[in-house]
Amino acid sequence: xxxxxxxxxxxxxxxxxxxxxxxxxxxxxxxxxxxxxxxxxxxxxxxxxxxxxxxxxxxxxxxxxxxxxxxxxxxxxxxxxxxxxxxxxxxxxxxxxxxxxxxxxxxxxxxxxxxxxxxxxxxxxxxxxxxxxxxxxxxxxxxxxxxxxxxxxxxxxxxxxxxxxxxxxxxxxxxxxxxxxxxxxxxxxxxxxxxxxxxxxxxxxxxxxxxxxxxxxxxxxxxxxxxxxxxxxxxxxxxxxxxxxxxxxxxxxxxxxxxxxxxxxxxxxxxxxxxxxxxxxxxxxxxxxxxx
Numbered sequence: 001x002x003x004x005x006x007x008x009x010x011x012x013x014x015x016x017x018x019x020x021x022x023x024x025x026x027x028x029x030x031x032x033x034x035x036x037x038x039x040x041x042x043x044x045x046x047x048x049x050x051x052x053x054x055x056x057x058x059x060x061x062x063x064x065x066x067x068x069x070x071x072x073x074x075x076x077x078x079x080x081x082x083x084x085x086x087x088x089x090x091x092x093x094x095x096x097x098x099x100x101x102x103x104x105x106x107x108x109x110x111x112x113x114x115x116x117x118x119x120x121x122x123x124x125x126x127x128x129x130x131x132x133x134x135x136x137x138x139x140x141x142x143x144x145x146x147x148x149x150x151x152x153x154x155x156x157x158x159x160x161x162x163x164x165x166x167x168x169x170x171x172x173x174x175x176x177x178x179x180x181x182x183x184x185x186x187x188x189x190x191x192x193x194x195x196x197x198x199x200x201x202x203x204x205x206x207x208x209x210x211x212x213x214x215x216x217x218x219x220x221x222x223x224x225x226x227x228x229x230x231x232x233x234x235x236x237x238x239x240x241x242x243x244x245x246x247x248x249x250x251x252x253x254x255x256x257x258x259x260x261x262x263x264x265x266x267x268x269x270x271x272x273x274x275x276x277x278x279x280x281x282x283x284x285x286x287x288x289x290x291x292x
Contacts, residue, residue, distance in 0.1 A: 003028055006076050015164040019140065027069035043087040046070070050091070060094045067093055101237035101267065102228050109133055109238065111224035118223060124200060125216055127175075127182040129235070134175030135159075136239035136256055139210050139232045146197040147183075152176055161258040169256060240268040 007025055010016045016024075031049060038045040053063050067088065074086035104112075109129070116126040132142055141159045149158040155176070156168045171179070179199070190205050198207035214232050221230055228234075236257070243253050254265040 002077060002080075002082060003032070003073075005080075006073050009076055010072075017140065017162055017164075020162075023065070024069050024072070027066045028073055031066070031070060043090070046087045046091065064093045067091060101241075102231060102234050103241045104226070104228070104234060104238045106242065108224065108226050108228075109235075112217075112220045112226065115220045115223035119219075120203075121186060123178070123182040123186045125220065127178040128200060128213060128216060129220065130175040130178040131157075131171070132235035133239055134172045135169045136236050137169070138162075138236060139213050143198075143200065143208055143210055143213060145199040147199055148197065150179065150199065152180060159258070165258065165260075167255075167258045237268070240265070244268055 003025070006028070007021060010024060011021055031046075034049045034052070035042065035045050038048065040048065050063065050067070053066065058066075071086070071088045074083070074088055077083045078086060113126060113129055116122050116129060119125050128142065131137060131145075132139070135157060137157075137159060138161070141161055144160050145157065150171075151158070152171070155170055157171050159167050159169050161167055183199070187199075187201060190201060192201060192205040196205060196207070200208040200213075202208050202212055210232070217230060217232070217234075231237075240253050240257060243256075244250070250262065250265060250269065253268065254262050257265060259265045
């Protein structure tokens with residue numbers, strides 16, 4: 001077992017985020033513990049481990065991620081001549097369900113923005129919603145924003161994305177106004193250390209966490225009576241879908257989202273097609289039965 005060496009590799013050479021590193025470490029540690037307590041050979045133990053995970057009720061997505069973690073680890077061992085073959089070679093990833101990301105309507109986003117007026121940090125929360133939706137950021141990217149990343153005159157934010165890749169994202173009028181109002185009022189009124197670089201702060205004047213942002217989003221959705229099931233990426237999904245619905249080029253959306261591969265972005269074209277079809281079915285007069 002060479003876990004520390006592998007974690008250093010994905011941190012230094014692959015540049016994976018801290019959250020991804022933690023996920024790999026947890027996945028591998030669980031497997032190593034199981035393997036040490038198994039009397040079977042490695043490949044048989046692995047098959048039994050995956051069966052155990054399935055019986056324990058883990059989702060297909062979770063199991064697929066654990067297999068990916070193992071595959072990457074054993075590939076690293078082979079590259080470093082620590083072994084010849086991988087026990088994962090004969091194991092296929094489980095078939096993943098085809099699900100489209102959840103998307104908010106414009107009216108639902110506006111309702112959540114109105115709901116920010118009901119809270120102790122209304123200007124901060126409004127700036128969070130406007131920035132997530134207006135810039136298409138991941139929640140981790142929003143939490144990682146520093147004051148030096150804001151270029152209001154040029155109309156851009158500098159974002160540190162996955163794999164520590166930097167990109168410049170346009171910040172629209174509404175998001176820019178919300179951010180500037182928050183910075184010159186609520187943030188300025190907090191007792192904040194002059195060395196604190198973060199844009200979004202908690203009640204202690206420290207960088208806001210992803211969990212806190214997620215709790216804020218869920219509270220606003222409840223106040224706004226939003227019925228759809230939200231995820232931390234919902235505003236990002238909505239950002240991409242609404243751009244494509246209004247005629248944006250797929251390559252531009254790819255650049256804005258920071259996707260290295262355009263196939264990742266293409267899922268939003270399917271979502272847009274579904275939206276168009278649903279709208280057509282609902283509103284075209286020749287799609288309704290007489291008297292319905």
